[in-house]
Every structure is written in structure tokens, then in C-alpha cells.
Amino acid sequence: MHTRLLISLLLIGATSKLAAQQTPQSLADAELPSLLTIYKDLHSHPELSGYEERTAALVAKELRAAGCQVTEHFGKYENSKLKAYGVVGVMKNGDGPTVLVRTDMDALPVEEETGLPYASKVVVKNDEGKDVHVMHACGHDVHIAAFIGTARALGKLKGQWHGTIVFVAQPAEEIGTGARALLKDGLYDRFGKPNFALGFHDKADVQTGHIAVTEGYASANVDSVDVTVRGIGGHGAYPHKTKDPIVLAAEIINAWQTIISRGNNPLDPVVITVGSIHGGTKHNIIPDEVKMQLTVRTYKPDVRQRVLADIDRIAKGCAAAAGIPPDLAPIVSVSKDFVAPAMYNDPELTKRLVAVWKKSLGDESVEMIDPVMGGEDFSEYNLPDHSIPAVNFHFGAVEPAKIAESKQRGKELPTLHSSKFAPVPEPTIRTAIIGMTVAVLELMKK
Ligand SMILES: [Zn+2]
Ligand SMILES: [Zn+2]
Numbered sequence: 001m002h003t004r005l006l007i008s009l010l011l012i013g014a015t016s017k018l019a020a021q022q023t024p025q026s027l028a029d030a031e032l033p034s035l036l037t038i039y040k041d042l043h044s045h046p047e048l049s050g051y052e053e054r055t056a057a058l059v060a061k062e063l064r065a066a067g068c069q070v071t072e073h074f075g076k077y078e079n080s081k082l083k084a085y086g087v088v089g090v091m092k093n094g095d096g097p098t099v100l101v102r103t104d105m106d107a108l109p110v111e112e113e114t115g116l117p118y119a120s121k122v123v124v125k126n127d128e129g130k131d132v133h134v135m136h137a138c139g140h141d142v143h144i145a146a147f148i149g150t151a152r153a154l155g156k157l158k159g160q161w162h163g164t165i166v167f168v169a170q171p172a173e174e175i176g177t178g179a180r181a182l183l184k185d186g187l188y189d190r191f192g193k194p195n196f197a198l199g200f201h202d203k204a205d206v207q208t209g210h211i212a213v214t215e216g217y218a219s220a221n222v223d224s225v226d227v228t229v230r231g232i233g234g235h236g237a238y239p240h241k242t243k244d245p246i247v248l249a250a251e252i253i254n255a256w257q258t259i260i261s262r263g264n265n266p267l268d269p270v271v272i273t274v275g276s277i278h279g280g281t282k283h284n285i286i287p288d289e290v291k292m293q294l295t296v297r298t299y300k301p302d303v304r305q306r307v308l309a310d311i312d313r314i315a316k317g318c319a320a321a322a323g324i325p326p327d328l329a330p331i332v333s334v335s336k337d338f339v340a341p342a343m344y345n346d347p348e349l350t351k352r353l354v355a356v357w358k359k360s361l362g363d364e365s366v367e368m369i370d371p372v373m374g375g376e377d378f379s380e381y382n383l384p385d386h387s388i389p390a391v392n393f394h395f396g397a398v399e400p401a402k403i404a405e406s407k408q409r410g411k412e413l414p415t416l417h418s419s420k421f422a423p424v425p426e427p428t429i430r431t432a433i434i435g436m437t438v439a440v441l442e443l444m445k446k
């Protein structure tokens with residue numbers, strides 16, 4: 001009896017010693033070989049937004065193996081007949097806070113030119129029936145590998161945290177509809193409204209081993225606006241008998257510039273880009289209409305509302321000034337599909353995580369970076385009123401020597417979405433796992 005008790009005590013001692021040795025760093029290192037295999041497999045099998053069937057099945061299998069309760073085929077797109085391939089894995093560990101951890105899964109219509117042995121050769125038909133090459137050119141495959149690594153690590157570190165982790169593998173990030181599809185399907189009703197939401201993204205101009213983050217607004221509201229300028233067409237030699245929509249469209253484009261230069265507080269960033277303009281068929285015909293497509297970027301909700309209203313008002317005002325009858329006023333429509341709210345990294349939460357990252361990775365490995373006017377639909381998870389504190393952080397994906405060389409020579413490196421973008425897998429995935437795991441542990445520690 002006495003001997004058995006002694007052996008039991010020794011065993012308990014050995015187990016707790018083993019548990020004490022396990023850290024996010026050691027677990028990341030231990031998982032790397034298997035995650036690298038997963039990463040290369042994902043990289044050579046990319047899937048376009050809305051078609052992430054194989055990727056989602058792989059993620060579901062891995063989350064299950066890591067100890068999650070998994071729900072597949074989650075999500076409901078607003079205006080689409082597409083099936084949503086969202087995966088939600090719930091890891092429970094007693095009472096405590098709920099933390100959402102998100103990865104995206106989709107790839108891009110890009111022909112890979114990295115020359116890597118595991119480069120994608122995938123070609124599929126797009127929605128228009130055209131052949132397109134597909135590539136993980138934004139690094140979402142890195143995100144998935146690190147996401148699986150994080151789930152495995154946290155599954156083994158259950159002695160250090162309590163509560164519920166909701167692992168969310170989101171489809172269709174690149175077209176800005178995936179996060180909304182998951183929320184629309186009741187993500188927060190079915191799996192609980194999280195106390196915190198965490199996301200991550202690789203960065204093509206930051207060195208491996210580093211984390212980079214912005215406090216406060218980090219990426220912009222993205223709005224897509226379609227404008228049809230209508231006129232009265234006719235012969236190009238008799239302009240006085242027409243109302244020329246091409247000259248009018250040109251005036252409208254110039255007048256829109258004053259929304260930023262005159263109507264806006266210079267301290268509030270705004271971008272209005274007319275990315276497409278089409279009108280007419282021939283040299284000597286004045287057409288009936290001109291169509292334009294705009295992308296509009298803002299941060300604050302009130303600025304966003306004002307800018308969108310100004311685009312409409314100025315278009316209609318210019319048309320009235322040109323003598324266009326009211327029934328032919330420009331049609332201005334703001335898309336409900338291609339939108340993403342601004343990403344707001346909760347300042348208090350950002351500070352808290354920066355401190356933790358500095359402790360785990362070293363002070364010099366954490367960079368505070370400027371906000372950008374790009375878009376990211378991870379912002380949907382902190383809800384329009386920012387009631388769920390969220391942080392979307394970046395991790396470096398480029399060899400330090402290449403960053404140094406690029407700075408020295410002023411040579412631009414391949415950006416995200418480039419056919420030549422190739423993250424260095426091991427150190428990139430490793431830092432992402434550590435960054436996410438220590439962040440979750442900080443928020444859920446016992
Ligand atoms: Zn992207
Ligand atoms: Zn991306």
C-alpha cells in the first residue's frame with residue numbers, strides 16, 4: 001500500500017513536471033514538422049472564396065483531433081446561392097471567459113510564380129466560366145497552419161486556462177462576405193457571444209519572428225459604390241442637341257475630390273477612387289449613359305455616412321447644373337455585398353497583448369505599425385458598436401536579411417496578393433502560434 005502510494009505520488013510529480021515544461025514555445029516547436037506538412041498541402045491545394053470545401057474538411061478534422069466539438073458547413077451568405085464552408089470548433093475547459101480565435105481559409109485568382117516545389121498548379125472555372133489559376137497569395141494557408149497549431153497547443157495547456165475557446169475558420173474573406181455569413185447564421189447565438197475576439201494575418205513587409213500591431217483603427221471601412229450617369233445621346237457633331245453624360249461624368253469626378261479637400265476634417269482619412277468608368281461605343285456618338293465603380297475608404301461611422309451622402313448629392317447636383325431632367329438624375333447605389341467595416345483594435349486590449357508578446361518574444365520583436373486604408377472583414381466580429389473587444393495582429397513572413405536589403409536599397413518586396421509572395425513557412429508559423437497562444441492564455445488564465 002505504502003509503496004503504491006509512493007509510486008503514485010512519484011507519477012503525479014513526473015506528470016506535473018512534464019506539464020510545467022510545456023510552453024507555447026516548446027509546443028510550437030514540437031508541432032512544426034506536422035504543421036509544415038499541412039501547410040504545404042494547403043498551399044498546393046488552394047480554393048477560391050466560397051469554394052473552400054477541401055480546406056474546411058481538413059480544418060474540421062484537425063480541430064476535432066485537437067479536442068474541439070466541431071460544427072461544419074456553418075454560415076449563410078446574404079445574396080448568394082453559394083454554400084458556406086465555415087467551421088466552428090469549441091474547446092471547453094470549465095467556467096470562464098469565452099474567446100474567439102479566427103483564421104480565414106480562402107485563396108485568390110492568381111497564377112503562382114514563386115518557383116517553390118510545393119507551388120500551386122491549380123486551375124478552376126470561375127463564376128463566369130473562365131479558367132483561372134488559384135494561389136494562396138495572401139497567406140491564409142499560413143493562418144490555417146498556425147490556427148491548428150494554436151488549437152493543439154491550447155488543448156495541451158488546459159492546466160493554464162479556463163473557459164471556452166471558439167475556433168472559427170472563416171470562408172470568403174477576400175470578397176468580404178465570410179464573417180457576415182457566419183454572424184448571420186447565428187455564430188454568437190449558437191456558440192456564445194465572446195468576451196474577446198482575436199485574429200491574425202501575415203505581413204509581407206515585416207520580418208519573421210516579429211509581431212506587428214496597430215492600436216485603434218487599423219484598417220478602413222470599405223464601401224463599393226456604383227454610379228450610372230445618364231444623359232441624352234446623339235450625334236457627336238451636334239452636342240447642342242444632346243446632354244453629354246461623358247462631360248458630366250468628368251465634372252462629377254472632379255467635384256467629388258472636394259468631398260475630401262474641402263468638406264472633410266483633414267485629420268479624418270478618406271479615400272475615394274473611381275476604379276472603373278465606361279461609356280460610349282464610337283468616336284462620333286454621344287452615349288446615353290456612363291457607368292462608374294468607386295471604392296470608398298473611411299474610418300469613423302459619421303465620416304462614412306457623410307462621404308457616401310456627399311457622393312450622391314454632388315452627382316445629382318452636377319447633373320442638375322448640366323440641365324439633366326430630374327427623371328434622368330444619376331443613379332447612385334452603395335453595395336451591400338462588397339463592404340467591410342473598419343477594423344478597430346481595442347486600445348486597452350492591444351496594450352495588454354503587446355505587453356504579453358514583448359515578454360514572450362522580446363521587446364524588439366513587437367512593432368507598432370501605422371493604420372492602412374485596406375479592408376479586413378475580421379472587423380465584423382467586434383460588432384458595429386465595438387462591444388466585443390477585438391485585436392487583429394500581424395506576424396512577419398519575410399527573411400530578416402531580405403527586409404534589411406529592401407530598406408537599404410529601396411527595393412520593394414512582393415506584396416500580399418503578388419504571384420511572387422512566398423512566406424518563409426517555419427518561423428512564420430511558429431511566431432503566429434506563439435503570438436496567438438500567449439494572447440489566449442493571457443485572457444483566460446487561471
Ligand atoms: Zn488578401
Ligand atoms: Zn488576407
